[in-house]
Amino acid sequence: MNNQTLPGLLESNPYPGRGIVLGKTPDGVHAVVIYFIMGRSENSRNRVFVPTEDGIRTQAADPAKMTDPSLIIYHPVRKAGRELVVTNGDQTDTVRDYLLEGRTFAEALETRTFEPDEPNYTPRISGLLSPDGSFRLSILKSAEGDPACCCRHFYHYDAPLPGEGRFLHTYMGDGAPLPSFEGDPERVILDAGTPEALAEQVWAALNPENKVSLFVRFVRLADGSHEDVIRNRFQSAEP
Numbered sequence: 001m002n003n004q005t006l007p008g009l010l011e012s013n014p015y016p017g018r019g020i021v022l023g024k025t026p027d028g029v030h031a032v033v034i035y036f037i038m039g040r041s042e043n044s045r046n047r048v049f050v051p052t053e054d055g056i057r058t059q060a061a062d063p064a065k066m067t068d069p070s071l072i073i074y075h076p077v078r079k080a081g082r083e084l085v086v087t088n089g090d091q092t093d094t095v096r097d098y099l100l101e102g103r104t105f106a107e108a109l110e111t112r113t114f115e116p117d118e119p120n121y122t123p124r125i126s127g128l129l130s131p132d133g134s135f136r137l138s139i140l141k142s143a144e145g146d147p148a149c150c151c152r153h154f155y156h157y158d159a160p161l162p163g164e165g166r167f168l169h170t171y172m173g174d175g176a177p178l179p180s181f182e183g184d185p186e187r188v189i190l191d192a193g194t195p196e197a198l199a200e201q202v203w204a205a206l207n208p209e210n211k212v213s214l215f216v217r218f219v220r221l222a223d224g225s226h227e228d229v230i231r232n233r234f235q236s237a238e239p
Contacts, residue, residue: 006188007205014207016169018088020127022135023165023190030218031133035076035086038210043067048232049213054079056215061234087126105136113150114142119177125168133221134158137168141180165190199229
């Protein structure tokens with residue numbers, strides 16, 4: 001059994017890219033949501049997370065330096081009724097809209113594919129947290145770098161164990177082109193008891209050259225109340 005902590009996995013990978021973790025606190029009281037972004041180019045790094053009424057969005061840290069907003073400006077986290085959607089792109093809105101129309105997570109993602117950023121074809125990773133703490137994850141990626149085929153993988157965790165999470169990220173590491181994530185979502189130990197403590201662990205473990213922003217949410221399963229922590233490498237130039 002893999003007893004790897006999330007910080008341990010992050011410290012061993014200089015460039016996991018974008019990452020989603022869904023799981024449960026050690027005491028079983030809260031569901032855990034983590035989303036982070038990293039960047040290698042100035043344009044990709046020129047971002048911050050800002051809170052919204054129903055989640056968070058990315059925003060240019062310095063609008064004057066933004067050269068291409070496509071693929072990097074979106075809502076990573078949004079509510080859909082009592083469920084929470086977290087993704088690495090504008091498929092957040094696709095999933096949210098489908099759910100509000102009474103359709104499913106999988107149906108929404110059947111309409112999407114990997115990102116059109118040749119030669120990387122960055123995978124689209126998505127998660128859906130339900131009020132009872134169960135969750136779903138998905139990754140849409142090219143077939144070994146061949147854009148002629150989209151490989152669609154879906155995972156359902158109906159009873160996550162206390163102190164555990166599942167970690168899905170876009171890249172196996174740095175490279176040219178960037179190597180897409182392989183295998184099933186990684187099992188990680190979540191041993192922090194507060195969102196602040198967990199954010200501190202994860203932020204410290206992310207590669208200091210490439211990390212950009214981090215979002216952590218603890219959702220109390222008994223009543224749906226939540227507490228958020230955001231870490232940004234850069235300060236926003238916008239008010």
